[in-house]
Amino acid sequence: MQVARPVVDLLRRPGGPRDRQLVYGDCVEILESSGDWQRVKSDKDAYEGWLPATALELAEAPTHWVCAPSTHIYAEPDIKSADRVSLSFGSRVTALVQNERFVETPLGHIPRQHLKPAGERFTDPVAVAALFLGTPYLWGGNSRCGIDCSGLVQAAMLACGHSCPGDSGDQVRAVGEALPSGTAPRRGDLLFWKGHVAWVADPETILHANAHHMATAYEPLKAAVDRIENQGDGPVTSHKRL
Incomplete structure (x- = not known):
């Protein structure tokens, strides 16, 4: 089956909170049905959750x-x-x-x-992420209507042909190669905090969907590191390179 709505929330349980989102044409495997709800697994990242049955239709081969x-x-x-x-x-x-x-x-x-x-991809994930500049921040969001930090990373990675989980906690384990502390950042690197992730746009700037700006925005790297630590969310926990 495939998603038949422009955007649909992938819920933790029927009528429950949003964990992620799927967009039109995303393919899913139906795992379980309960009344008007279906538990599905997303083809693109194996994420599981509940959708209204009316949000799905028979899949077509995308062109x-x-x-x-x-x-x-x-x-x-x-x-x-x-x-x-x-x-x-x-x-x-x-x-x-x-x-x-x-x-x-x-x-x-x-x-x-x-x-x-179908099959044609971008080559620069940071340039893809920049397409979302100004997009409102939305916890669990995966679309131009609203996106969060891990949704922004996943959208950019998938658009460049790289597999990528949906949540930052999974991304830090699955994406890229960990670099030693103190390694100079470069464009295309990923910086992880507890519960947050950002693209490195250049050695002095990050690009991320964040609740501070409530949008996808550029931010000076040092200022972001200091701000995030000062607000109680801790230091950078991992520096990864694709």
Whole structure:
């Protein structure tokens, strides 16, 4: 099955709190059903949780994925036609017809500039993360509507063809090579704190989705390290390199 909504919460239990999110076209395996709810495992990261049964439909083979922060789905191949729905970065769609400007899908028409063919990837995860600048911070968020620190890392990693868990606690164990304390940071490194993760944009700057800015934002590295430790969340616990 695949997700049939632009964004859907992956819940800890039916009607419970959000742990993560899935976006349109994400494929899942159904593990269990309970009334109007289904417990699923996400194909992209093996994350498990509960979704409303109405949020799923039969999976189709995707031909493209949304590579812009978000896109509109138009009723006609015309930017002045009605927009039916918006999809977030990473959503997967199936093309029916293509022309120079639009790709027609079962949902409607998507500008070609906002899509990449299935299998085509980015090469710079930090550049991908920067697409989310200004996105509101949302605990457990995985979309342009709202994203958290680990969601930002996962979106960038998957877009570059790297496997990546959904939570920072799993990411610190699974992603990259640990570097000795005092190693000079460089672009593309990951810095981990207890319960937080950030991209290194350059040796003096990080890029992260964070509750201090309540958004995805750049922040001076030293200022961030000092702020996070001073607010009681401790020092950097791991420095990883892809």
